[in-house]
Amino acid sequence: MAAVFTDLHTESGLKCLEKALSGKTYISGDVISKDDVKVFGAVPTKPGSEFQNVSCWYESISAVLASRFPGKAVGVKFGSPAAAPAPAEPAKEAADDDDDDLDLFGDETEEDKKVAAEREAAKASTKKKESGKSSVLLDIKPWDDETDMKKLEEAVRSIEMPGLHWGASKLVPVGYGIKKLQIMMTIVDDLVSVDTLIEERLTVEPINEFVQSCDIAAFNKI
Known part of the structure; x- marks a missing residue:
């Protein structure tokens, strides 16, 4: 060579x-x-x-x-x-x-x-x-059909941290009158851990009053 x-x-x-x-x-x-x-x-x-x-x-x-x-x-x-x-x-x-x-x-x-x-x-x-940022789609499920989804979304968007930006959202029916919140977010990879965000922010007090579970629906590098 x-x-x-x-x-x-x-x-x-x-x-x-x-x-x-x-x-x-x-x-x-x-x-x-x-x-x-x-x-x-x-x-x-x-x-x-x-x-x-x-x-x-x-x-x-x-x-x-x-x-x-x-x-x-x-x-x-x-x-x-x-x-x-x-x-x-x-x-x-x-x-x-x-x-x-x-x-x-x-x-x-x-x-x-x-x-x-x-x-x-x-x-x-x-x-x-080079990795830069990622685009993440979250599925956020309420406890039941009586959960106030407007307040649920407000609670989710209230989370602020360096490198995290919330984007568009919509409600998607999952059955029995229950709807889940699908919401986009953009993160700076070396500043935000999605797993940590879910475990330590989205599914703990006081947001867990509205949120029953949260899953990653899609994860793409930008």
């Missing part, structure tokens, strides 16, 4: 690597391989912020090589493409498929775990930002 990446001293080459690393910690996935070391040896310096995936990957490989070769340089500098100097010794040794001294596949060190954890935290943070 490493052979696919060429001209990594150019913008087009880095764009190719940036795309390949999207959603992954290393070239082959979540585990470092010799492909990573080979490609690392062809990248002249740590890329800028415009290549975020490559930049994070470059730091991870640098940290792994630094832990294997303490006190030695791990970067590779390029001049012009036609007169590129030889890679620094650690990267050259690491790129040799037959080098038995470089144990990239042994037990994970504390530094490896730290780098991986930071990478996963960054990915989780990005996912949270």
Whole structure:
């Protein structure tokens, strides 16, 4: 796979690597391989912020090589493409498929775990930002046909919290003269838990005077 990446001293080459690393910690996935070391040896310096995936990957490989070769340089500098100097010794040794001294596949060190954890935290943070909001449809059932549904809806809408916005509603017959309230709400995912909202707000005093039960009828990411 490493052979696919060429001209990594150019913008087009880095764009190719940036795309390949999207959603992954290393070239082959979540585990470092010799492909990573080979490609690392062809990248002249740590890329800028415009290549975020490559930049994070470059730091991870640098940290792994630094832990294997303490006190030695791990970067590779390029001049012009036609007169590129030889890679620094650690990267050259690491790129040799037959080098038995470089144990990239042994037990994970504390530094490896730290780098991986930071990478996963960054990915989780990005996912949270991308997840944004959700649209939720609730089915709220009264105790009986004598329950004042207007007051029930007023009690439901009286619940306020950051990230919660109530939307349209309607009454739907369920039988024996009883109607349930169907109501839409929009939530900010990392601020509102629907299960907690139901268990700790919608089905406890004083709202449980009107509400017998509450279920999630539909849940969609926006």
